[in-house]
Amino acid sequence: MVDSDANSAPSEFVPNTEISNSAFELASTLLPPPILYHSIRVYLYARSITPPDSSYISPAKQDILFTACILHDIGTVHKFDGAQRFEVEGADVAARHLRRFDVKEDDVHDTWVAIALHTSPGIAERIGDLARIVREAVLVDFGKKTSLGLPMTENDLQERRGELEEKYPRLGVEKILGDAVVEQAVRNPDKAPPASWPGILYRAHLSNPGWDGVNKAF
Known part of the structure; x- marks a missing residue:
């Protein structure tokens, strides 16, 4: 079953802020449904696998986590098909988005790094907390092994996968x-x-x- 509200920023998963809602609007307007649903699942996996001692578990960091996840593949769309590889173009889009809201440059930088390196194994997992979370969430969604331990059991992960793919199918x-x-x-x-x-x-x-x-x- 496809979630009929997935293109209207449903409050059940989008942080209720202007930053996150506008990031979701950008993603849902431009990304085809398969990549949009993948990006939604990546964010929801990220929330599930973020360690309890990470700063990205806190409400104060949810705009950053959400933006990094929902825009991590935005560089694949025609509008942002620039001269750089899609990961870098997408990182630039996310950085511009966050700067519109005067987000701290440290957070902008971490978001840029997380998106730019999300296809770089062995680097994304070690260069920073946000990059590791995004990378691992992407790996989880594609059924790949992660290099670091996840704060949930395999049974819990499989149950979560079933729930998410029913609402946001792979397509x-x-x-x-x-x-x-x-x-x-x-x-x-x-x-x-x-x-x-x-x-x-x-x-x-x-x-x-x-x-x-x-x-x-x-």
């Missing part, structure tokens, strides 16, 4: 997201440096140009 996000990244690289190969995740997806596309399924390197 083939792996194919939609992979294709979006590759389409940008086809137009501008500089957006897919060889060692980056976009670069890996782009090489897989070049090796299998007729393949119509989920990118083989996803």
Whole structure:
């Protein structure tokens, strides 16, 4: 079942602030439903897996956590298809968004880093608390192993996954997201440096140009 309110900033998961509501409006206006629902799930996983001693468990940091999660793939949309790889373009969008509200530069920086590095294994997990949370939440949503322990049992995680995917279904996000990244690289190969995740997806596309399924390197 698709949540019919998912495009109207439902209060059940969006922090009730101008910063978060406007970030959600930006995401829900531009992202296709599969990537939007993925971003929603990432935020909700992030809330579930944030350690109790993290500052991002507090209400004061929810705008930052929400913005980093809901906008982490915004660089895949045509409006923000700039010269840099999608993660960096998305990080720039989020930073501009937060600066509109005079958010502290430390928080802007941490949000930028979390989005820019969310596809960088081994770096995102260690460079900062927010980057680690976002990275791990993304991994959880794609059913990947995380490098650090999660503050919930596997059974609890599976139950949470079932709940979230019923309300915010996957809708083939792996194919939609992979294709979006590759389409940008086809137009501008500089957006897919060889060692980056976009670069890996782009090489897989070049090796299998007729393949119509989920990118083989996803």
